[in-house]
Amino acid sequence: MKSLKQLLNIKAPSSSRLLDIAIILSIIPHLFVMKSFMILYMLIALIFILKKEKSDRDKYILMAIGFILIAVTFFNDYNFSSFSRIQFFVSLVSSLLIYAITLQKLTQEINIYLKISPALLMLLSFFFFESISMLVYSIFVLFVFVLLTVWSRMDAKLIDVLKLTSQLFVLSLPAVVILFLVFPRISFEKADFGFKADSYSSSGYEGKMVVSSKEIRLSNKPVMEVLFKDANISENNLYFRASTLYTQDGLEWKRGLRSKKADNLVEKKNIINYDITLYPHGDKWIYSLDMPTYALKKTKLNDDYTLTSEKPIYEKKRYKLQSALSYKLYSKDLSNALEVDIQKSKRTYKALKGLKALHVKDATKAMLLLKFFKDQNLSYTLKPKGTNLEDFTDSFLFESKNGYCVHFASAFAQSARMLGIASRVVTGFKSGKENMIQNYLLVKRSDAHAWVELYLGDDGWVRFDPTTTASQNLDILQNTQNQAASQNTVFERINLNFMYVKYIIDSWILDYNRLKQMAILDKLLNDTLYLLKFIFSILALILVTFLIYINIKSPECKDELMCEMNKLLKILKGYNVVKNDNETMEVFLKEAEIKLNIPLLEISEIYHTLKYAKSDKPLELKRLVYKITMLKNRDVAISKV
Amino acid sequence: MKSFKTYISILKSVKNRATKFFVFLVIAIVSLFLQAYMHNYNIVFLMMFFLVAIAGASSIFGMLNLYYVQVKLLSYARFFAGTVSTYKILVTNESDNPAYDISITSNEQTQHIKAIEPHYAQTISLEVKFNKRGEEELQKIKIHSLFPLPHELKYKYIEMDKKVVVYAKPSGMPLLKFYSKNNSINGEIDEFEGIKKFSQGDNLSYIHWASLAKNDSLMSKNFIYEDETKKLRFNFKTMSGDDEDKLSQLTLWVIECEEHSFDFSIDLESTILDSKKMSTNEILEAIAKY
Numbered sequence: 002m003k004s005l006k007q008l009l010n011i012k013a014p015s016s017s018r019l020l021d022i023a024i025i026l027s028i029i030p031h032l033f034v035m036k037s038f039m040i041l042y043m044l045i046a047l048i049f050i051l052k053k054e055k056s057d058r059d060k061y062i063l064m065a066i067g068f069i070l071i072a073v074t075f076f077n078d079y080n081f082s083s084f085s086r087i088q089f090f091v092s093l094v095s096s097l098l099i100y101a102i103t104l105q106k107l108t109q110e111i112n113i114y115l116k117i118s119p120a121l122l123m124l125l126s127f128f129f130f131e132s133i134s135m136l137v138y139s140i141f142v143l144f145v146f147v148l149l150t151v152w153s154r155m156d157a158k159l160i161d162v163l164k165l166t167s168q169l170f171v172l173s174l175p176a177v178v179i180l181f182l183v184f185p186r187i188s189f190e191k192a193d194f195g196f197k198a199d200s201y202s203s204s205g206y207e208g209k210m211v212v213s214s215k216e217i218r219l220s221n222k223p224v225m226e227v228l229f230k231d232a233n234i235s236e237n238n239l240y241f242r243a244s245t246l247y248t249q250d251g252l253e254w255k256r257g258l259r260s261k262k263a264d265n266l267v268e269k270k271n272i273i274n275y276d277i278t279l280y281p282h283g284d285k286w287i288y289s290l291d292m293p294t295y296a297l298k299k300t301k302l303n304d305d306y307t308l309t310s311e312k313p314i315y316e317k318k319r320y321k322l323q324s325a326l327s328y329k330l331y332s333k334d335l336s337n338a339l340e341v342d343i344q345k346s347k348r349t350y351k352a353l354k355g356l357k358a359l360h361v362k363d364a365t366k367a368m369l370l371l372k373f374f375k376d377q378n379l380s381y382t383l384k385p386k387g388t389n390l391e392d393f394t395d396s397f398l399f400e401s402k403n404g405y406c407v408h409f410a411s412a413f414a415q416s417a418r419m420l421g422i423a424s425r426v427v428t429g430f431k432s433g434k435e436n437m438i439q440n441y442l443l444v445k446r447s448d449a450h451a452w453v454e455l456y457l458g459d460d461g462w463v464r465f466d467p468t469t470t471a472s473q474n475l476d477i478l479q480n481t482q483n484q485a486a487s488q489n490t491v492f493e494r495i496n497l498n499f500m501y502v503k504y505i506i507d508s509w510i511l512d513y514n515r516l517k518q519m520a521i522l523d524k525l526l527n528d529t530l531y532l533l534k535f536i537f538s539i540l541a542l543i544l545v546t547f548l549i550y551i552n553i554k555s556p557e558c559k560d561e562l563m564c565e566m567n568k569l570l571k572i573l574k575g576y577n578v579v580k581n582d583n584e585t586m587e588v589f590l591k592e593a594e595i596k597l598n599i600p601l602l603e604i605s606e607i608y609h610t611l612k613y614a615k616s617d618k619p620l621e622l623k624r625l626v627y628k629i630t631m632l633k634n635r636d637v638a639i640s641k642v
Numbered sequence: 643m644k645s646f647k648t649y650i651s652i653l654k655s656v657k658n659r660a661t662k663f664f665v666f667l668v669i670a671i672v673s674l675f676l677q678a679y680m681h682n683y684n685i686v687f688l689m690m691f692f693l694v695a696i697a698g699a700s701s702i703f704g705m706l707n708l709y710y711v712q713v714k715l716l717s718y719a720r721f722f723a724g725t726v727s728t729y730k731i732l733v734t735n736e737s738d739n740p741a742y743d744i745s746i747t748s749n750e751q752t753q754h755i756k757a758i759e760p761h762y763a764q765t766i767s768l769e770v771k772f773n774k775r776g777e778e779e780l781q782k783i784k785i786h787s788l789f790p791l792p793h794e795l796k797y798k799y800i801e802m803d804k805k806v807v808v809y810a811k812p813s814g815m816p817l818l819k820f821y822s823k824n825n826s827i828n829g830e831i832d833e834f835e836g837i838k839k840f841s842q843g844d845n846l847s848y849i850h851w852a853s854l855a856k857n858d859s860l861m862s863k864n865f866i867y868e869d870e871t872k873k874l875r876f877n878f879k880t881m882s883g884d885d886e887d888k889l890s891q892l893t894l895w896v897i898e899c900e901e902h903s904f905d906f907s908i909d910l911e912s913t914i915l916d917s918k919k920m921s922t923n924e925i926l927e928a929i930a931k932y
Binding site: 117123124127128131135136139140143147150151154155157161165168169170172173174176180181184186510511513554 | 687688689699742
């Protein structure tokens with residue numbers, strides 16, 4: 002604390018130091034994208050700059066080293082074909098700028114180019130990063146630049162400069178908000194600048210399913226963030242499809258060869274619009290809510306109504322999607338949705354013979370199959386035990402009776418085919434309302450799920466989730482999952498809220514565009530209530546800004562005694578007893594006492610003791626504060642009466 | 643809380659002028675605009691808006707910083723034509739907040755004050771040179787500042803509203819030298835008894851020039867008898883040179899008489915200027931206004 006106080010009381014450093022701080026701050030983002038040779042050059046340059054005795058020879062040596070290392074950086078590390086021209090250009094310009102700065106620093110001369118170099122470096126860094134952290138860092142750097150510029154003209158302590166800079170920033174906020182909202186945007190496509198992707202390097206979704214007896218470990222890494230336009234979406238509809246799998250090759254479910262005839266989506270009802278922000282996963286999958294209705298630019302709606310991107314997704318991407326929650330999806334070719342190897346599941350086939358022989362609709366058979374699964378008393382667990390993978394379905398249904406969604410889906414799909422019902426396994430994500438705040442949903446890797454779609458004649462492909470037939474969750478029962486769950490619940494909730502805030506910032510600041518602007522304008526013109534809320538919000542922002550400004554502006558109380566006495570004078574002013582400039586405090590308080598019939602003599606005595614005391618008298622000051630507070634309370638009591 | 647009228651008054655009294663840094667600011671905003679606009683770069687948009695808004699806010703701060711700085715003429719030395727003279731002004735900060743980076747400019751001379759505490763005053767000396775004698779007016783003072791950001795110069799003029807008399811430039815032969823050449827002066831009696839050290843108030847005509855020449859020491863004759871009614875008399879008409887030279891010479895002599903407390907009178911054609919009846923400044927003024 003003491004060191005912080007000392008720091009806040011320091012006076013303005015030299016202009017050279019101020020410039021150094023600005024340059025260091027503006028170079029930091031570049032360190033994250035610089036190649037190793039450039040970083041090496043910077044370290045060498047730093048050593049030269051910090052040397053106490055410099056000579057002309059140092060300048061020439063550094064010049065030569067810089068030239069060599071920059072040449073090596075650009076002709077060795079970079080493969081021209083893999084980078085766009087503008088990315089190469091920006092990298093080169095920033096390297097040359099840093100080169101020039103270091104050489105100029107060596108001369109110890111501050112010229113105009115050195116003064117503007119921090120601004121140029123920041124300008125270039127915007128080409129590299131576009132994220133919330135860059136937004137926060139940019140505002141922070143701008144604050145510091147303004148502070149340093151003001152400090153060079155203000156002979157004051159750091160605390161005073163901080164106050165003034167804060168006032169400038171606070172006063173500028175309403176203008177920034179209004180300009181940001183209304184400044185016209187043109188709808189050019191967003192450039193894919195940025196050499197660095199987000200730090201997520203998840204393997205992502207593989208598009209196939211393997212029936213395994215291995216334990217599954219849950220990961221809470223986010224897969225995507227969803228913002229629904231309508232909050233009234235039920236938990237039963239939170240199925241995000243990724244791929245459909247038709248053929249089982251051993252223990253692996255694959256897409257298999259498909260005919261060229263696409264599925265046909267009809268009777269689309271309960272249309273829901275939503276935005277998704279997909280985290281990079283290195284593949285082409287786009288996870289859409291059952292059932293997506295159309296493809297977007299640079300995406301493809303496959304014949305089984307799964308969505309894929311044209312290119313693999315290596316960085317966060319935002320999509321606007323639409324799905325029908327109620328639909329009918331028909332297929333013309335069901336040939337590979339009926340393939341089943343009965344030899345590998347003899348026991349299951351035998352158990353389902355009776356069901357197969359029933360002359361009922363497929364829909365009824367499907368419900369009966371679900372009941373059959375329920376009757377098997379299966380358990381859900383992420384640590385399956387005792388399942389024989391050789392005859393998996395039989396082992397799962399009649400022996401081990403435990404597994405997770407992959408086992409349930411695989412067994413159910415196989416069983417349905419034994420009944421003569423076409424089936425396919427759908428893999429994707431199933432989320433829950435516990436991951437939802439208002440319209441915002443966070444889908445995590447632990448939400449990965451597999452379910453089944455059965456073709457029920459006129460109803461087309463219908464979703465069935467056989468995992469729901471599990472009678473118990475072994476992991477919860479054994480307390481292993483629960484312990485971890487209870488510890489993490491609070492943190493997960495905090496994390497979810499944090500992700501929500503982050504999403505809002507991403508969506509409304511980083512991704513604010515013409516469409517959003519037009520949408521706001523449209524609403525303002527057509528919805529009076531929205532217009533009033535908007536105007537009220539702006540006025541509230543201006544008011545809050547003003548209050549913060551006033552609060553920062555209030556001059557510090559340098560003379561404690563006078564500050565306390567000013568409070569007393571303010572109270573007396575309320576009674577129209579005002580001290581004249583040429584009146585002494587003693588005379589004034591005496592007259593006030595007579596006029597108002599309130600005890601002020603003791604206050605006067607304490608005041609004069611403190612005023613003319615040779616040393617600090619903290620006890621007397623406390624007494625004074627107490628007396629004035631009592632007077633104030635008495636004043637409040639009287640005014641209330 | 644300031645009233646609306648106060649803000650209008652501030653806007654009227656404090657003016658702005660763009661500096662070279664304004665050009666850099668414009669270039670920065672245009673660059674950011676180009677970077678942001680083509681591809682809807684919202685971070686860059688925000689930086690641009692912040693720059694614009696902060697530049698605007700700093701303009702207000704700068705005007706407030708300067709508005710409460712007032713200047714008052716404190717004192718001044720005598721002004722002589724063709725000579726640099728000084729005058730003192732009191733720079734006061736009437737605000738509750740410190741005033742920073744204040745520059746005072748007058749007659750191409752600038753003085754800089756780093757900071758003035760609230761309700762605090764500082765004395766500044768300024769120099770001025772008038773070329774002609776007579777009545778002149780002190781030039782208005784320009785107070786300016788680049789605080790808080792240097793893209794704009796805030797300034798205001800303060801009229802001194804002070805007429806001053808510029809006296810003639812004191813030049814010519816010094817009084818003592820003149821007397822050593824022209825010693826037929828009124829009030830002299832030849833007989834004297836010894837010499838003594840010249841003290842202030844002694845009659846100039848009693849100076850013992852031989853001592854001055856020989857020993858470079860100013861001694862006066864110790865006369866037995868003195869005519870108390872005698873004093874130095876300068877006649878404008880009989881002096882040599884043109885009017886300006888004469889006036890300059892007279893100014894010099896008046897100053898020297900003041901220094902040595904000599905009584906004198908000047909016959910300035912229609913006016914008699916008597917040191918026993920007028921102050922030195924009044925006499926100088928009369929000479930200046932001739």
